[in-house]
Amino acid sequence: IARKEKIEAAAKAWARKKEKEIVYLGENVSAGLNNLQDSDAERLKKNNLTDIASAEQLAALMKIEMGQLRFLSYHRAVSRVSHYKKFTIPKKTGGVRTISAPMPKLKTAQHWILENILDKILLHDAAHGFVNKKSIVTNATPHLKSEVVINIDLKDFFPSVHYPRVKGMFRKLGYNEAISTIFSLICTEAEQDEVEIDGVKYYVKDGNRKLPQGAPTSPAITNIICRKMDARFTGLSKKYGFAYTRYADDLTFSASGDALLKLKQFIALVKKVISSERFTLHPDKFKVMRKGARKEVTGIVVNEKPAIEKKKLKKFRALLFQIEKEGSIAGKKWGNSKNLLAAIKGYSNFINMVDPVKGKSLIDRANKILEQHKFAHVIVHKAKPKVEPVVIQKTTSTVSQSQYVSTTTAATQQVAPEKTDSKKPWWKFWS
Missing domain, CATH: 3.30.70 (Alpha-Beta Plaits)
Known part of the structure; x- marks a missing residue:
């Protein structure tokens, strides 16, 4: 009976510990999770960041349970779930680009890191x-x-930035070893192979953790690095x-x-x-x-x-004229896009940004075509809720403002010449 009581007491103690701490997140990444005392207060203040003393505090700030924080950051060798949806889109220069789009819960966590940490850092x-x-x-x-x-x-810009380098970046910002570990695991993904055994799909680790092309945090991290x-x-x-x-x-x-x-x-x-x-x-x-x-x-x-390349501009005008004349978009395309109307909208906006004089008339023509063909371009960011920023005391940075500028969640503000996917263009996968 005494032995049973000891086992039960130990189990309860372990359960209480798990509610307040994260002590293990997988092989080869857990060594520093007990190190919560080595944050650099001076660096955090210089970067206008708040100190996060523990995983429990981080979970509270992110408004998620400890179990979910552990689940999102756990480094698994084999798993039946993946935090990313992978697919390919065609490149303008040929070949394909692999996109790793984070699932909603992970994407929400990444947005929290982006908006409360990465966006505050001054860039060159x-x-x-x-x-x-x-x-x-x-x-x-x-x-x-x-x-x-x-x-x-x-x-291979994003994939060439591996987990140790990302963790080192968070450490240089001033965060302690444990919090830097959790942040880095949330912002990176391990290379995986899909294996099916007896009809069950498994995801098996097959490489180092790296920045995923598709996570909202990846562009900001590379800009800082x-x-x-x-x-x-x-x-x-x-x-x-x-x-x-x-x-x-x-x-x-x-x-x-x-x-x-x-x-x-x-x-x-x-x-x-x-x-x-x-x-x-x-x-x-x-x-x-x-x-x-x-x-x-x-x-x-x-x-x-x-300016826009003359040959391509002439080709775009010819496409608009053809559609206006025939009243049909059947059999027509622009670039590698699967969605012609979205591509027309994207390219006309691109022209307007580069050359507003030429762009205005083309945008007017493009909008008439979009209206005629009942085009509705709606992108819903289900995983991007309104995140309340961490409240911290304002400080004055010692870094020259003339040399550095503040980063932002600017993926949604970038304008590119073509839309390459029917649902969302590749340059907006970070939003």
Whole structure:
């Protein structure tokens, strides 16, 4: 009887502990979960963030039960459930892009982290992708009328950022080991294989945890991680007489005149920085556009003023004329989109953003077509409730505002030229 009572008492004690603490979240990720004392109050204050002392406090702030927090952050080798829905969409350049869209409960948790933590962090001025009041136009503008423009793409940008690096980012923001672990597990996913045994589907871990392309937190995390790289490239560019901007994984450098005498040396140094920052240059997406050639930056022609490629603009006008003349959209397409009307809406908005003079008439024509064909473009964010922000005391950052800008939940503000999926375009999967 005494033994039974001891077992029952131990079970109750363990149950109480689980209600207030998270002591294990899976193999190779749980070592620091007991370390709740090493937060950096000075860094948290500098970043305008509140200290979160425990998993219990975090769950309360997120307004979820401890059991749900544990479920969302648990690192499983084998599971019968997945927190992500995976699918592919076509790329403009060919091939497919794999999207890992978080399920509603995980997406809600990610939005909480985004709005209460990541959005508060100051970014480098060179960052333009998923940044408040910035766009592909602001990214292209510094390169106008340059004699040479260099476009570089970072290969597998989100997937190349693994769990330890994400955890290190949260630690550098000032959070303790335990909270940084939980945040990093929520914001990353493990590579998985789907295996079916006796009619039951299992998800088996088959690789490292990494940033998912489709999570609302991924763009903000990469922007924060890239602050050092952006600063290095800005300094290097200034030294050699170049301009530099970054839109997510697209890096652009430009220069004119005597600066081009050291072009080869400059490119070699750029490649060196990319490698030292643990990224990989995409060999098929490295372009040097020289004097006399058409120069594009994030889809915008920058030879003189921000402009749309003439050939593509002419083709779009022809598409609108055809639909207006025939009164039918049957058999017609724009880009890789499965939804022609959504693609027309997206591209006309893109033109208007780049060139409002040309864009106004095209938007009017596009809207008439959309109205005629009863197009209703409604995106419902079921997993994005109104989140009450964490209330903290205002502080003054020591970081220069001229060098850094504040990040935002700006995925919904980015405008891209085409819609590539009938339900939601890829650039809005982060919203």
